[in-house]
Amino acid sequence: MDDLEKRLLHVVDSVLGPNGRMVRGRSGDGEKRTYRYNSKQHEFAKVAARGFCRYDEAEKAAAVNMLQGATGTGKTLGYLVPAFAYAALTGERVIVSTFTKALQQQIINNDAPRAQRWVNDELGVIVRYARRVGRSNYLSLSSCLNLKSMLDSKDDDDVKAFVNDLTEWLKRDHHTLPTVEDYLSEVGNGCQLPAGLDAKSLCLCADSPTEEIEAYELALEESHNADVLIVNHALVMLDASRWTKILNPSRPASILICDEADRMTDAAESVLGADVSMHRFNGLTQSVADAFNLPDITGCVGNLYSAVQSIDPGTAKMAALNENIAKRIDGVLSALEPHVAKFAGMLSSPQGELEDHSKALLADFCDSYNDLANVQKASRSKGNTSIISWSPVRHFPSLRVGHPEPARIITRMLAPMQWDGEDNEDVMPPRSYLRAALFTSATLATPGRSLPIAFDAFADSIGVVRHCKRGMTRPIHNVTADLYRIFDAPPDFGEMFFVLPAPNAPLPTGLAAEDEDYATASNPAWLDYAAAMVREAAAGDGKTLVLTLSHADTQAIGERLKDLDGLIVAKPGDNMSMLKQQYQSRDNAVMITPGGWEGLDLPGEVQNLVITRLPFGSINSFRLSLKEAVLRHRGYSDDKIQSIKFAELNADARRRLVQGLGRGIRQRSDRVEVWIGDPRFPYPASFATALDDVLMIRRPRVLKAFSGCIPERFEDSFNASRIFLTDGSLHTAELV
Structure with a gap:
């Protein structure tokens, strides 16, 4: 052990040890002793x-x-x-x-x-x-004033009130350039960005006044130091x-x-990836050509679109981007570059006389051109893979660049x-x-x-x-x-109890294998069973959080429970902060959402947690499809590729289940009952020797690895799990 390690460990002991500064506080400074030794x-x-x-x-x-x-x-x-x-x-x-x-x-x-x-x-x-953080994360008084002047009587009152309050707050003196999160944190009391308000409209941009850009540069200098x-x-x-x-x-x-x-x-995918819908880009090019009398620009884009469409994607709906397509992309960029430069000048010119719809059209066209240039640039970078993927329903092709492990x-x-x-x-x-x-x-x-x-x-x-x-x-x-x-958390950090699915409960998709989940709509009989489980959980004390895998399942289960008091059913596009606020404000809240598996912090607010099904992702996701394209290019067999993809799906599902279970205990005093509605989830080891008639029923498919998702400190309570039978009753197993 070197000297630095000894000194670091000494500081750690002195601060976080049994009698460290954290638990003692500082005498004479008025600080409350809010920490206990951990x-x-x-x-x-x-x-x-x-x-x-x-x-x-x-x-x-x-x-x-x-x-x-x-x-x-x-x-x-x-x-x-x-x-x-x-x-x-x-x-x-x-x-x-x-x-x-x-x-x-x-x-x-x-x-x-x-x-x-x-x-x-x-x-x-x-x-x-x-x-x-990046420049676009910092608040801009000029942007807020511009937005405030644009709001009219038709706009949402919550948006107008938020922008007005934020503008007045920004007029005060601030030690450093603030962000949206700084404002929400300081105001507190559940303050959040209203639905429909884009944070970017409140923040710095390239056209912000000089004094605001200088303030950003000062914040940047502070970060450098x-x-x-x-x-x-x-x-x-x-x-x-x-x-x-x-x-x-x-x-x-x-x-x-x-x-x-x-x-x-x-995070890496968001920074390094690139994606261009050829169907949309072709349509945009035609619209620009018609609006600005530029018929010559449609030919190169149309030829690229036709060349892409002529490729046979096979059953994988994905193909490598070949040299012919790459050359055509170069030709499109060269042909469009002078026009895009001209359009960019028109959009930025203060003397421009473009109508709003023309501005929007040109802005979209320039953005699509830049996306295509990003595809070209990324495809030439070491380690990236260029592919063409097809949408599952209408089979529209997209040019995509990414890395199987970005x-x-x-x-x-x-x-x-x-x-x-x-x-x-x-x-x-x-x-x-x-x-x-x-x-x-x-x-x-x-x-x-x-x-x-x-x-x-x-x-x-x-x-x-x-x-x-x-x-x-x-x-x-x-x-x-x-x-x-x-x-693991300390032994006294929360309490967790379990209700497990009946051995003869319907499977979520009517299929026995987890690797086929993506292919089939949810089984109506399972939806009935899951809804009955939610109803029984909600009949107990406290609030209930229900985690689903899709908005389709969310709506289907919600429809079966529409008479339930306190019901909150998440819809596509709903703001999670707004849903959280609704949940917290209702004494008997029952929230059903596919967006709560991670990042949802509700300390003391979840007494019943329903995991409707094991959280397997889609085998057709872009990430796995990209990996398949790379492995196929390297000569892997179909069986080996499928094995690798399913192993990743399984590991990701187990990690996500752990994240979901974590929604139930966010603080030391939390007590939650976890209900699991997927009959593939394994029973505790204690059930193996039971002579209980219910446990004698054969289970069609059990994924034993998921038992490792239960925190060790709750092993005793897991061994004492109850079972939710298909007739809607709760059963306590007789164990030997």
Whole structure:
């Protein structure tokens, strides 16, 4: 153990230990003692601190650490305290990245100030921290005033009141340039963005006044000077794709902490992907040609569209983008470029006399041109795959570019230089500048698997390899698998009880195999059973949250329960914040939604949680279809491809189920009864030796791996599960 590790662990013990500064508070400052000692948090922080010190000097390779912490672990302060201590002791920079704005706001407003104060008290060093977000996230007074002047009597009163209040708030003095989240957080009391109001209409843009742009640049400079920088995953992925030129290249970070790390692939897709609907682009081109008398522009786009349509997609509804199509894209871009440049000038000219519908048409056309240029650019980037996909109903083709594992770009920050021999260091900078990276979330591991294998699926998604390459004696990446840990919440953090499906309950799709879920509409008999389960759950005390997989299931179950008091049925396009507010305001609320599996925080508000079915995704999703195209190109057999896709579906479904179960316990005092309506979910081991007549009924399909999704601290209550029979009654099994 080196000196830095000893000093870091000393700070962690002094702050988060049994008699640390966190639980003692500070005498004489009036602070209330709101924290209690959390042994799980303390251990989490110590493991994180050790991981920060595992840099491989010989290989110049960052240490890669993975820690899972359930809700109640206290992982945010668990990594912030050693992060602030590391910055204080070394003078080096730490980046903390999140996926959601809510967690970023929590860190900025609550956790970072506390970690800063405790570390300062311990070491006498003030560690500066700041947030870094894109320009379009910052509020603009001029944009709000413009929007306010455009609102008329036909507009929603809630929108007008919100914009008016926000405008008055922005006229006050603010220490730093605020964001929408800053306003919502400060106003509090459930304040939220009204439905139908686009946050972008309130924020900075390229045309904002000089003084507002200067204020943004000051905020950017503050982030450059920060010792601990709070960012989002999209910025981290963009930074990696630009060879670390985004997040202040003059002072590269030594430590990267990615919370909500299970969402890194989603962030990477949003940054690195590209998608163009050829049907829409062809229609837009024809409309522009007619409106501006430019018949020559339709030929090249029409020829590209015809060439794409002539390709036989086969049963996969997906094909590789061949050289002929790539050349035609080049021709389209060359032919349209002068016209797009002219249209862009017309749109930005203050003397323009375009009517509103013409402005909208040209703006859409220019956007589509830029999308096609992005497809062309991305298709030429190393590691990307260009494909043509067809919509499932009308079979319209789209040009799409992506990567089957887009989050793997993060290895540019982690890998030993030239470990794969593919980069030319004459033109590319060294890839590995981090000393350590910590990836953490509540659902990082694949449930039911032992360590370190449990983290392999996630590690593969970000391109981290903990095995040795042929002929090597060291793992490809500097993984600290001995520090891989899974932290459950403290034993007294909430109570969870279970009601399981009857052994003869209908299957959700009428089929026995989970891999065919995507192909068939929900079984009406199962919808009846699921609705009866929800009705029985709602008959008990408290509120009920019902998680579905689709809006079709949501509406079908809601229709069967339309006489139920307090019913809230989510519809496509509904704002989750509005639904949450309705749920919180009703004493007997029953909310049915497909959007609540993760990110929905309702402490003390969920007494009954109904999991209608196991959360399998679609085997035809873009991500899996892209992977299939890549594997097929590499020569994999159909059987092997299907096996790989189903394994990913299964692992993702287990992680999502854990996320769904987490909606029931958000604070220490929560008590929830979990109802599971999918008969493929396994029974507890205690049922295997029972002589109960109900348990003697043969179950057509059981997916045993899902039993690993139940938190260990609830094993006793899971063994005492009740069963919801098909006649609507509850049965307590007789166990031996």
